[in-house]
Amino acid sequence: MNVTITNTSSSVINGYELNWALGAGESFGNGWNANFSNLGGNMTASNPAGHWNGRLGANGGTSSFGFQVSNNSAPIDAATAFTLNGVTCSTTP
Secondary structure, three states, rough: OOEEOOOOOOOOOOOOOEEEEEOOOOEEEEOOOOOOEEEEEEEEEEEOOHHHHHHOOOOOEEEEEEEEEEOOOOOOOOOEEEEOEEEEEEOOO
């Protein structure tokens, strides 16, 4: 799954932490272009320290990363509820 964070605010975001929950029966495999942690299915992706993708410019700046999830019994559910730096954010497929 590829994820693109888009900053729609008028302020620069320096450093991100994106949180979401995995679906029932899903497990995190690996990821790229972010640091990942998985605590009981609650995922966090954050920009690597000093890495280029940690700055999201105002009014449309983006950063992208990706990850793989597996599920042994059913199709993978796309994550839909995200928070960015503690603030609920909207999603588009």
